[in-house]
Amino acid sequence: MFDDLRDLYQEVIFDHNRNPRNFRVMEDADRQVEGFNPLCGDRLTLFLKMDGDQIVDASFQGSGCAISTASVSLMTEIVKGKTEEQAEALFKQFHEMTTGKEENIDLEAIGKLAVLAGVREYPARVKCATLAWHTLDAALKNEESSISTE
Amino acid sequence: MTTFPIEKIRADFPILNEKIRNKPLIYLDNAATCQKPLVVIDSISNFYKHEYANVHRGVHTLSVKATDRYEGAREKLKTFINASSTKEIIFVKGTTEAINLVAQTFGKTNIKQGDEILITAMEHHSNIVPWQMLCKDTGAILKVAPINLQGELIFDEFEKLISDKTKLVSVVHMSNALGTINPVKKIIAAAKAKNIPVLLDGAQAIPHMSVDVQALDCDFYAFSGHKMYAPTGIGVLYGKQALLEAMPPYQGGGDMIRKVTFEETEYNALPYKFEAGTPSIADVVGLGTAIDYLTEIGMDNIANYEAELLDYATKKAKQIEGLRIIGEAKDKGAILSFVLDKVHPHDIGTMLDSLGIAIRAGHHCAMPVMDFFEVPATARASFAMYNTRQEIDVLMNGIEQLIEVFG
Numbered sequence A: 001m002f003d004d005l006r007d008l009y010q011e012v013i014f015d016h017n018r019n020p021r022n023f024r025v026m027e028d029a030d031r032q033v034e035g036f037n038p039l040c041g042d043r044l045t046l047f048l049k050m051d052g053d054q055i056v057d058a059s060f061q062g063s064g065c066a067i068s069t070a071s072v073s074l075m076t077e078i079v080k081g082k083t084e085e086q087a088e089a090l091f092k093q094f095h096e097m098t099t100g101k102e103e104n105i106d107l108e109a110i111g112k113l114a115v116l117a118g119v120r121e122y123p124a125r126v127k128c129a130t131l132a133w134h135t136l137d138a139a140l141k142n143e144e145s146s147i148s149t150e
Numbered sequence B: 001m002t003t004f005p006i007e008k009i010r011a012d013f014p015i016l017n018e019k020i021r022n023k024p025l026i027y028l029d030n031a032a033t034c035q036k037p038l039v040v041i042d043s044i045s046n047f048y049k050h051e052y053a054n055v056h057r058g059v060h061t062l063s064v065k066a067t068d069r070y071e072g073a074r075e076k077l078k079t080f081i082n083a084s085s086t087k088e089i090i091f092v093k094g095t096t097e098a099i100n101l102v103a104q105t106f107g108k109t110n111i112k113q114g115d116e117i118l119i120t121a122m123e124h125h126s127n128i129v130p131w132q133m134l135c136k137d138t139g140a141i142l143k144v145a146p147i148n149l150q151g152e153l154i155f156d157e158f159e160k161l162i163s164d165k166t167k168l169v170s171v172v173h174m175s176n177a178l179g180t181i182n183p184v185k186k187i188i189a190a191a192k193a194k195n196i197p198v199l200l201d202g203a204q205a206i207p208h209m210s211v212d213v214q215a216l217d218c219d220f221y222a223f224s225g226h227k228m229y230a231p232t233g234i235g236v237l238y239g240k241q242a243l244l245e246a247m248p249p250y251q252g253g254g255d256m257i258r259k260v261t262f263e264e265t266e267y268n269a270l271p272y273k274f275e276a277g278t279p280s281i282a283d284v285v286g287l288g289t290a291i292d293y294l295t296e297i298g299m300d301n302i303a304n305y306e307a308e309l310l311d312y313a314t315k316k317a318k319q320i321e322g323l324r325i326i327g328e329a330k331d332k333g334a335i336l337s338f339v340l341d342k343v344h345p346h347d348i349g350t351m352l353d354s355l356g357i358a359i360r361a362g363h364h365c366a367m368p369v370m371d372f373f374e375v376p377a378t379a380r381a382s383f384a385m386y387n388t389r390q391e392i393d394v395l396m397n398g399i400e401q402l403i404e405v406f407g
Helices: A011-018 A066-079 A084-099 A107-121 A123-141 B006-011 B038-051 B061-081 B095-110 B129-138 B155-161 B184-192 B241-246 B281-297 B299-318 B345-353 B367-372 B389-406
Strands: A031-037 A042-051 A054-063 A146-148 B089-092 B116-120 B141-145 B166-172 B198-201 B220-224 B235-239 B257-260 B265-267 B323-325 B335-340 B360-362 B378-382
Touching: A011 A066, A011 A107, A011 B389, A031 A123, A042 A066, A042 A123, A054 A066, A054 A084, A066 A084, A066 A107, A066 A123, A066 B345, A084 A107, A084 A123, A107 A123, A123 A146, A123 B345, B038 B061, B038 B281, B061 B089, B061 B235, B061 B281, B089 B095, B095 B129, B095 B166, B095 B198, B095 B220, B095 B235, B116 B129, B116 B155, B129 B141, B141 B155, B155 B184, B166 B184, B184 B198, B235 B241, B281 B299, B299 B323, B299 B335, B299 B389, B345 B360, B345 B378, B345 B389
Parallel strands: A031 A146, B116 B141, B116 B166, B166 B198, B198 B220
Antiparallel strands: A031 A042, A042 A054, B089 B235, B220 B235, B257 B265, B323 B335, B335 B378, B360 B378
């Protein structure tokens, strides 16, 4: 019945929505930033544990749609062990994949995150996918304690 | 149900023939804005083709024609809401501008530091923020009457909040997020007992029921054209003449003046005092046509048909496991706001869109209502007179299917 939506809602997304990874409060977090999408009410808190410029642990709390939950769940998995620079590079790749030109996407670099490429065709849903990454960006830059997509 | 000319009405709306993602459009986002019948679309087009000029200006024939159409629409609106004079019909951009107009003119003149403005917990942002801005400017206090878990105003609490300091009561007639129809007659009677003026936000109520401002005895009634089958960018502020006379102008410019010198300006009479600049003339003409269209069908017939639709949708929705209706007031308009246990409203919106169904997912510009019900957002199906039981069947089937997919 929902065949048209297979590109957007891949099985991996359902899986991460049902069982989000790293879904917990991190008591000893070095960075904690809240991300908020006022258009849909999605709200998440991202926690990072740092060792120098390396992300040694990442977790999150909050509630959102399947796209945003899967996106932040996948992100916390993939950024563990990355340096700040590597994580920022991934953010750029992710941003390109969801909003930029198709030929600029580096599929190898993006890896598992490619399951979220489907949002390109749904402009109203792009922010669901990018909220996690904007929150990470703010956490890495250590700028603000909360960010908003609007 | 059988007497309502649903097939004829559906045929009046060209957009209902559109395909969305290869499926017939099922438009259930009418509380956001509703679709336009061909007569309204044609009237705007014909006005531009044959009768368009500026109003209240020249002596030339077209200007006279355009002015007749513009003022003719005002006459129709007067009759439609039973105002006592066309002087009480002020054309504005929409409900939001109408409320801001009252806040900035009536409010700034009559509301001082320590005074209170009373609203309810189910207001749209447009009946919250203008008052917060006024309170910031004047030092007045915004009071909020609570609602219960059915989404109904707790009238006793509302009554207790009316005090000697209350200078205005401003409440929604029908809630956009919950569908609740407020007991406005009781509200107005309670306020009148203390000589407090009442503004009703009629944005949602006006397309769904007959509204008689004199029978209601409200002081202000604000509504938008685009939710009542008319164009965007046009709406009405009704105000009692005596109150409007005493209020200072809202904006300065052309048309709202009688005489201008560099030393001083004499303002125009009602309603022009509040209509500075060239108005949205063709949209007013379109609104006039929409009024004719609605009058022909009959507001009571529309209300009855939509009540049956809501009843049908509510019964079907209650059969779906894991679906929770947000807003179950006894007196309710054709809005079904709901959440699902396992599926976020945004995902519901995208899934249903793939079936050609347009619903709203979000906070409906009523974030405090979402906070009260402890949900980040809801999915909302809002019905209009062109919707059918068959469409509701497709909606409910879609909801059941998507619950399975997310399961």
